[in-house]
Amino acid sequence: MEFSIKSGSPEKQRSACVVVGVFEPRKLSIPAELIDNAARQHLSDLLRRGDMEGKAGSTLLLHNVPGTEADRVLLVGLGKEKEFREKEYRSAVATAIKTLNETGGFDGTVFLTELPVKKRDVAWRVRQAVIVAQETLYRFDRLKSKKDDVRRPLRKVTFCVERRSELAAAETALLQGDAIAAGQALMKDLANLPANFCTPTYLAEQSMSMAGEFGLEAEVLEREDMEKLGMHSLLSVARGSHQPPKFIVLRYKGGKAEDKPVVLVGKGVTFDTGGISLKPAPEMDEMKYDMSGAASVIGAIKAAAMMKLPLNVVAVVPATENMPGGQATRPGDVVTSMSGQTIEILNTDAEGRLILCDALTYSERFEPDCVVDVATLTGACVIALGHVVTGLFANDDGLARELLDAGQEAYDRAWQMPLWEDYQEQLHSNFADMANIGGRPGGSITAACFLSRFTKKYDWAHLDIAGTAWRGGKKKGSTGRPVPLLAHFLMARAGIGD
Incomplete structure (x- = not known):
């Protein structure tokens, strides 16, 4: 898809289709009024006859509108003007792009x-429009023998701004939106692949390939390397699988050599059966999405590289399967993490924290400015927050505020949860320094408390994306979240954006 920015009057556009909005009830937006004036109130007449009310999600495609240069004019319903906010704007853009793709132009x-x-300027509107457009057109059909191809797919979209003085900001926002959308698409592609394709080895190969394309430094540690480093917590998860674990490190050096990097750590469980603590069968196929944290940090560092952010970023991905088997870790086993702390594994299905804790300890060597880990960590977070917002935990309120603000800017929102010392008591073990679960009460909080024990040496935040990384049911698939949040966080850290 090719995107461009333009300033001009809608009735003068030579295009297969010009898109303008209509508010409810039957109120033309300013661009629609300009077309209406050129067309001698043709649009007004149609609205008066009841052809369109302007309800959100509705459309009306018109051909050969008098006084215009375009082949078609598409009217998109915007809902009530007083209620037109971020969600309604994104929905209107999605409706427009979907309809354009079906018109044959x-x-x-x-x-x-x-x-x-x-409270949103032109840069935000353009950036979001590009992201939403790419989301709307995204398809994952590479594994289908017969693809549902669009007969004449949309190839080029021009987004218009009211004043020529806005063109520079809009152009920059367009490039940012395109980079963020590309990062999202990469995350979706990786997450949507089934586990017989997207193994830890495949994840490492794709990371190396991306590193070569964008000039990133890349390193992949093998099982023997992890053993030498003492990553016995991570390796305990990998014991039951025939697929070898991989520990992937990607480095984007856009800042000064002396600048401390932002480290993004992503949980990369490419399939999670629960191990010996086996999950129930229904919807277990969705456990291919348990590497969504890994996919998101890989997507975010791609977006940073495409935007050429003046910032140093490191992506760390511990990748493994969690499978049952004769060699698999058992409930009650005690393992020693890279930090030297011992862990009693009471539930092998609480495996994400076991691989993340070693990755968080490994991250110390980068002397990070901050560390953000991303993981589909707990079903408890889904119960607490549903599928609307990501759970956020942090040992530094300033870092938490940065991420919350980035989520608001990206419309990829998070909600801060408590990380109080009171919850740490639930991780008590009679046989090790800690247990890997703290019981049902506050499950997402005690999971974050577990991770916090490995983050004492830097500012750290944890994003629990179990409820937001993918959707199930008829529209099953990766959402690409929280790549937009992470990208906007990195942009703000680099001093770029709104």
Whole structure:
């Protein structure tokens, strides 16, 4: 898909289709009014006849509108003007792009980016429009023998801004949006692949390939390397699998050599059966998404490289399967982490924290400015927050605020949860320094408390994306979250963006 930015009047656009909005009830947006004036109130007449009310999600495709240069004019319903905010704006753009892709025209000129959104400037509107457009057009059909190809797919979209003075900011935002969307698409591709394709080895290979494309430094540690480093917690998860574990490190050096990096750690369990503590069969196929944290940090570092952010970023991915078997770790086993702390494994299905804790200890060697780990860690987080927001935990309130703000800017929101010392008591073990679970009460909190024991030497935050990384049911698939949040966080750290 090719995107561009333009400033001009809608009735003068030579395009396969011009897109303008209509508010409810039957109120033309300013770009729509300009077309209406050129067309001698043709649009107004149609609205008066009841062809369209302007309800959110509705569309009306018009051909050969008098006074215009475009082949078609697409009216998109925006809902009530007073209620038109971020969600409604994104939905309107998605509706427009989906409809454009079905019209048979190769290009479209979209004036929805001129619509005012409360507290959002033109850069935000353009950036979001590009991200939403790419999300709308994303398909994962590489494993299908017969693909549902669009007969004449949309190839080019032009987003319009009201004033020429806005063009520079809009152009920059377009490039940012395209980079973030590319990072999201990479995450989706990796996460949507089934586990017989996306193994730890495949994840390492794809990371190395991306590193070569974008000039990143890359390193992959093998089982023997992990053993030498004392990563026995991570390796305890890998014991039951025939697939060898991989420990992937990607380094983007966009900042000064002396600048401390931001480290992103992603949970990379490419399939999670639960191990000996076997999961129930229904929906176990969705456990291919248990590497969504890994996919998201790989996608985020790709976005950073595409934007050429003046920032140093390291992505750390511990990758393994969690399988039952004769060599698999048993409930009650005690292992020693890379930090030297011992862990009694009471439930082998609480494996994400076991691989993350060694990755968090390994991250100390980068002398990080901060560390953010991303993981589909707990079902308890889904119960607490549903599928709307990501759970956020942090040992530094300033870092937490940065991530919350980035989530708001990206419309990929998070909600801060408590990380109080009171919860640590639930991790008590009679036989080791700690247990890997703390019981059902506050399950997402005690999981974060476990991780916090390995992050004493730096500012750290944990994103529990169990409820937001993918959707199930008929629309099953990766959401690409929280790549937008992470990308906006890195942009803010680099002093770039709104």
